[in-house]
Amino acid sequence: MEEYKNGLVEFKNVYKVFDQKEILHDISFKINKGKIIGLLGKNGMGKSTIIKLLNGLLTPTSGEVLINNNKPGIESKKIISYLPERSYLDKSMSINEILTFFSEFYKDFNIATARKLLYDLNLDETTNLNKMSKGMLEKLQLILVMSREADLYVLDEPLGGVDPATRDYILDTILSNFKEGSSILISTHLISDIERILDDVIFVDHGKIILSKSADELRSEYNMSIDEIFRRMFKC
């Protein structure tokens, strides 16, 4: 595994056990500043568990998770912008109220960026969230997450279950709005859509990291695309 300097995130021998079943086994990796990392693996292999541990939504059974040398907590939450795979907004609120909520709690939230992105989507700020479709809610969440000037963006399956046009919109929004010098961790099993933007990849299978390398090195080593390597490695 590549040795990183100035690691933003560090997992040290992390194990996670649920109901006597080992979900994660000896996970160790580092994320450097300014990198786009793909956390790749089939569904149910432990990608979301890694992301939840990173965000403090789960506590490791053993091992250590460090973000800027701190355990997940108030300081790490200030620098991580997290997009979960499910809808996490209070549906009784309006878009305007959600914008105010984000401005009040995240110092790095750029409301002007959010308003611009909402305007591009023709979304009225007075609209109530319970009147929005699932697709629009997902886009709104992406806008909120990408409007933060965070050090690390953690995106859990941002491309899951969306049409190709929306995938393009999501990728464009991510690439044109993340803060320069920040890192992005994207978890997905739809590799062909994102492989062009990845600097590093981490392959997760049955709760273990089976491969962690720079995307370019991997391509030249195997002489094929990341998507093809993935398909070969995870062949059923």
Place this chain on the structure above:
Amino acid sequence: MLKKLLKYDLKWCLKVVTIYLSICLVFSIIGRLIDLCPDSIFFKILGGVCKGAALSFGITGLVNAIIRSWVRMTNNMYKDESYLTHTIPVSINKIYLSKIISTFMILIICIITIIMSLVIMYLNDSTIEMLKTSLNIISNNLNVSIAGFVCFITLLLIAEMIFITFCGYFGIIFGYSFNNKKIMLTLLFGFGSYIVFSILSIVLMMIIAIFNEDLNNIMFKGSEVVNYNLFKSLILIVTILYTLYSGIVYYISNKKLSKGINID
């Protein structure tokens, strides 16, 4: 940050509770206005219906406030919304404290509204006189002022409701710390904690009864005569016990939350 959290918690819970409380006040006013109408069976029945409705809406508002505070806690801490709640840069103990304070404030609002509604419906010269007489009798016998007696009873009521709410929170925090059967375990821990502390209160009373003859007569010899001094002491002891229990339940819940959470 606590202020901001409180603002959102209060807003969410009051959104529905204020509807109940407003209807309660409206019915109280209508009931009172009907009392001013000419004396007839029709108006008496209509007035009774309005007053009954006012009381039902007031009590429903109070129950709704407690239930909504539990729902808010579950949604915010353990359901989909928890993905946002736990990723805002605020400590989990502060998030919990906000739920506690907002519940306390909403309960006070509900109790004040119900008292206001009762005042609107029933306060007239004869009820003032009746209240004065009965409160005078009680306060003379208990050797406290009327205001003191009303304060004691109100404090007891609030302390008990806060304790019930804390038991609910305790149940949610411990029930949702398991991976399976969360709702069943929430109910088990919630009711369980309430029952355990209630049994503890009875045991404490039995211990006190060993040293207190009046209490001994009531608890073990089936006496129905309540000594006023004993009554005053009991109100005080129960209020202190509820406050103490709430503190213990809050401390244990907070400790549990500090150890971290596990969201599905």
